[in-house]
Amino acid sequence: xxxxxxxxxxxxxxxxxxxxxxxxxxxxxxxxxxxxxxxxxxxxxxxxxxxxxxxxxxxxxxxxxxxxxxxxxxxxxxxxxxxxxxxxxxxxxxxxxxxxxxxxxxxxxxxxxxxxxxxxxxxxxxxxxxxxxxxxxxxxxxxxxxxxxxxxxxxxxxxxxxxxxxxxxxxxxxxxxxxxxxxxxxxxxxxxxxxxxxxxxxxxxxxxxxxxxxxxxxxxxxxxxxxxxxxxxxxxxxxxxxxxxxxxxxxxxxxxxxxxxxxxxxxxxxxxxxxxxxxxxxxxxxxxxxx
Numbered sequence: 001x002x003x004x005x006x007x008x009x010x011x012x013x014x015x016x017x018x019x020x021x022x023x024x025x026x027x028x029x030x031x032x033x034x035x036x037x038x039x040x041x042x043x044x045x046x047x048x049x050x051x052x053x054x055x056x057x058x059x060x061x062x063x064x065x066x067x068x069x070x071x072x073x074x075x076x077x078x079x080x081x082x083x084x085x086x087x088x089x090x091x092x093x094x095x096x097x098x099x100x101x102x103x104x105x106x107x108x109x110x111x112x113x114x115x116x117x118x119x120x121x122x123x124x125x126x127x128x129x130x131x132x133x134x135x136x137x138x139x140x141x142x143x144x145x146x147x148x149x150x151x152x153x154x155x156x157x158x159x160x161x162x163x164x165x166x167x168x169x170x171x172x173x174x175x176x177x178x179x180x181x182x183x184x185x186x187x188x189x190x191x192x193x194x195x196x197x198x199x200x201x202x203x204x205x206x207x208x209x210x211x212x213x214x215x216x217x218x219x220x221x222x223x224x225x226x227x228x229x230x231x232x233x234x235x236x237x238x239x240x241x242x243x244x245x246x247x248x249x250x251x252x253x254x255x256x257x258x259x260x261x262x263x264x265x266x267x268x269x270x271x272x273x274x275x276x277x278x279x280x281x282x283x284x285x286x287x288x289x290x291x
Contacts, residue, residue: 042250045064046252047236050233058214059208086197094199101185101188107185154262158257161258190213193210232255237254241264
């Protein structure tokens with residue numbers, strides 16, 4: 001649902017597009033050059049983001065991922081949106097959707113909808129998983145896929161662990177689904193948000209702070225299915241391969257399913273901090289309160 005609180009937490013992964021980054025760099029060359037002299041170590045900045053993710057600090061993570069000028073733009077757009085009048089129909093629609101996750105019997109109601117779908121999917125599970133593993137094998141071994149050689153090598157290393165995970169995880173377990181939904185609905189209640197007026201009373205930073213429990217709950221729900229995202233974050237290693245005046249290239253390595261998976265990233269220095277060069281922001285998703 002577009003109006004649910006979790007949609008606002010998408011700001012945590014919303015970044016600035018390359019064209020905007022380049023324009024910003026060109027418009028303030030003196031500032032960028034001066035800042036580069038005292039710029040932080042790009043490896044330390046990336047590791048700090050992993051620490052924020054590990055701590056469930058959604059507000060800190062969102063601001064750490066977003067250049068200051070884009071953050072100010074996001075805040076201004078949010079303020080414009082939240083100051084718009086809310087109709088009775090919009091208020092009722094928001095309350096109804098939040099009720100699905102905050103009502104005392106929310107888990108039972110959600111299970112009543114989802115459990116029949118699990119029952120339908122279970123007979124097809126073996127075939128679906130087989131097809132999925134087949135697709136991964138093709139991606140690893142075929143030169144026609146869009147993967148780079150480095151990505152193909154990383155995926156090849158993780159493939160045995162992925163195979164073990166697939167073979168030992170019951171993705172259609174009713175108990176696992178109920179446990180995950182319980183964690184998520186408990187977190188939704190802890191936000192204290194039940195109506196749109198409560199949400200619109202908060203500044204952008206306040207919304208993200210309230211949504212922080214949802215990030216922690218989402219990690220716990222994923223852990224139910226055998227993926228420990230906190231452990232992945234803890235395994236992060238960052239090597240700085242190149243560093244210029246206002247650009248850098250780094251290699252990040254994480255351990256996934258028992259295998260090291262690495263990738264290289266181009267960074268650009270904006271206002272004294274490092275950001276990914278080929279990332280993109282969509283402020284409509286960030287500031288869309290009414291859906």
